[in-house]
Amino acid sequence: MGLNKVKMVIDRDYRIGEIDKRIYGSFIEHLGRAVYDGIYCPGHPTADENGFRQDVKDMVRQLNVPVIRYPGGNFVSNFYWEDSVGPVEERPKRLELAWRSLEENRVGLNEFISWAREIGSDVMMAVNLGTRGMDAACNLLEYCNHPGNTKYSDLRIKHGYKEPHKIKIWCLGNEMDGPWQIGHKTMEEYGRLAEETAKAMKLIDPEIQLVSCGSSSKTMPTFPKWEAVTLEHTYDYVDFVSMHQYYGNQAGDSQDFLACSDDMDQFIRTVIATCDYVKAKKRGRKNIHISFDEWNVWYHSKEAEKNITESKPWQPAPPLLEDIYTFEDALLVGLMLITLMKHADRVKMACLAQLVNVIAPIMTDAAGGKVWRQTIFYPFMHASQYGRGFALLPVIHSPKFDTSKHEDVTAVEAVSVYNEERDEVTIFAVNRSLTEDAQMAVDVRSFEGYRVLEHIVLESNDLKAVNSSLEQKVAPKSTSQSVMDGGVVTSLLHKASWNVIRLGK
Numbered sequence: 001m002g003l004n005k006v007k008m009v010i011d012r013d014y015r016i017g018e019i020d021k022r023i024y025g026s027f028i029e030h031l032g033r034a035v036y037d038g039i040y041c042p043g044h045p046t047a048d049e050n051g052f053r054q055d056v057k058d059m060v061r062q063l064n065v066p067v068i069r070y071p072g073g074n075f076v077s078n079f080y081w082e083d084s085v086g087p088v089e090e091r092p093k094r095l096e097l098a099w100r101s102l103e104e105n106r107v108g109l110n111e112f113i114s115w116a117r118e119i120g121s122d123v124m125m126a127v128n129l130g131t132r133g134m135d136a137a138c139n140l141l142e143y144c145n146h147p148g149n150t151k152y153s154d155l156r157i158k159h160g161y162k163e164p165h166k167i168k169i170w171c172l173g174n175e176m177d178g179p180w181q182i183g184h185k186t187m188e189e190y191g192r193l194a195e196e197t198a199k200a201m202k203l204i205d206p207e208i209q210l211v212s213c214g215s216s217s218k219t220m221p222t223f224p225k226w227e228a229v230t231l232e233h234t235y236d237y238v239d240f241v242s243m244h245q246y247y248g249n250q251a252g253d254s255q256d257f258l259a260c261s262d263d264m265d266q267f268i269r270t271v272i273a274t275c276d277y278v279k280a281k282k283r284g285r286k287n288i289h290i291s292f293d294e295w296n297v298w299y300h301s302k303e304a305e306k307n308i309t310e311s312k313p314w315q316p317a318p319p320l321l322e323d324i325y326t327f328e329d330a331l332l333v334g335l336m337l338i339t340l341m342k343h344a345d346r347v348k349m350a351c352l353a354q355l356v357n358v359i360a361p362i363m364t365d366a367a368g369g370k371v372w373r374q375t376i377f378y379p380f381m382h383a384s385q386y387g388r389g390f391a392l393l394p395v396i397h398s399p400k401f402d403t404s405k406h407e408d409v410t411a412v413e414a415v416s417v418y419n420e421e422r423d424e425v426t427i428f429a430v431n432r433s434l435t436e437d438a439q440m441a442v443d444v445r446s447f448e449g450y451r452v453l454e455h456i457v458l459e460s461n462d463l464k465a466v467n468s469s470l471e472q473k474v475a476p477k478s479t480s481q482s483v484m485d486g487g488v489v490t491s492l493l494h495k496a497s498w499n500v501i502r503l504g505k
């Protein structure tokens with residue numbers, strides 16, 4: 001085993017852009033045990049007077065999530081919002097088509113918005129452009145945001161919510177390019193519907209920000225034409241285009257799996273280029289920003305999922321998409337976070353999909369059991385906690401290698417974030433080599449008088465190590481692997497490790 005030598009230069013004046021805190025958003029869908037038996041569990045020893053688990057709220061707070069997407073996902077494309085409001089005992093049960101479950105509407109949009117506000121998050125609401133259209137979207141917006149004296153705002157007041165919810169961010173449907181989507185559309189169909197819906201919604205509330213649906217992944221056959229065609233319709237009314245991407249190590253090739261963040265980077269670059277093409281074609285002035293509103297690792301649970309949705313449909317809150325994350329999954333999540341930060345100038349929102357029980361950093365054991373942290377909880381928590389401020393241009397020289405499906409993969413991926421208010425710089429670095437440790441020398445000349453505050457590491461000698469409610473095999477620790485000398489921080493980055501190196505005065 002050798003030692004890779006890595007050089008990095010950071011300078012307080014070389015800024016990519018200010019990180020929008022909303023890139024540390026997450027997602028709760030009415031899917032599986034995310035809502036029922038996840039955040040909501042009346043009868044649980046920690047449940048509050050509304051049935052929401054206090055221990056789950058506390059753990060979500062540790063992630064400091066500024067925005068949460070709701071209520072889907074695929075769920076939204078068959079969502080009848082009117083069924084989810086008003087007296088609970090009068091709400092109907094519905095067939096939930098996306099996940100072939102039973103939606104009992106015990107938690108609806110008012111309860112969810114109150115829960116999100118309580119934990120300090122804004123809500124990013126999605127409208128149903130699958131089975132429904134402009135009419136339902138406009139009524140929902142009027143219900144949520146209009147102060148009063150109209151049919152739907154008065155209905156909200158009657159339901160006990162005098163003040164408007166003032167939901168600022170609205171997604172115009174979900175993954176409308178995907179054949180699996182209920183009410184899937186061609187690009188022309190979606191473009192026109194989204195354009196007219198956006199136009200009407202902005203008339204109701206000009207303050208809202210709208211997200212136009214982008215491709216469901218980089219591998220969709222219609223990518224990137226989908227973005228080019230649909231944004232030509234929606235450009236005048238929207239602020240964001242969505243991106244979604246999940247990765248998995250189905251092939252059992254860990255070194256190649258850790259190179260997937262390079263695909264994510266390429267995906268982002270192509271979407272930015274497409275947005276700029278549309279801007280030029282429209283002779284427009286505004287940039288369309290990116291809302292990377294679904295991203296994560298997702299593959300462990302895929303077969304189990306089919307077993308439930310195909311053989312045992314229409315269950316309330318069945319255990320779906322309950323991926324148990326390995327240590328290597330946490331490394332890729334760290335790499336994906338670094339990729340998002342590196343695009344701070346154009347990626348202004350992002351949602352780790354999802355938050356509780358469903359492809360989630362936070363799990364609850366069934367039947368009101370314990371709440372616990374998955375491996376991926378930690379890189380997300382670190383990024384959300386220390387990755388606020390200005391993303392600095394990472395000038396990195398790292399050895400490179402090829403993997404089975406990727407070329408020129410850097411051994412070390414890193415980015416640094418300068419927090420002017422706290423007078424701190426944090427370097428996030430993943431050594432994704434599975435065989436070599438790395439010695440990283442970071443030239444920090446413009447940060448005179450700074451010292452190493454802390455070097456946090458997430459590592460394991462078992463790439464497949466997982467956590468559970470009984471044991472936290474994968475958890476961060478503080479090390480003394482970084483030293484500052486003459487304006488250079490020298491850090492030892494163990495092979496396969498996530499590193500958070502904090503500098504301050």
Ligand code: AHR
Binds near residue numbers: 072075175294353
């Ligand atoms: O997050 C799980 C699902 O993944 C969402 O419902 C959908 O939008 C995506 O395909």
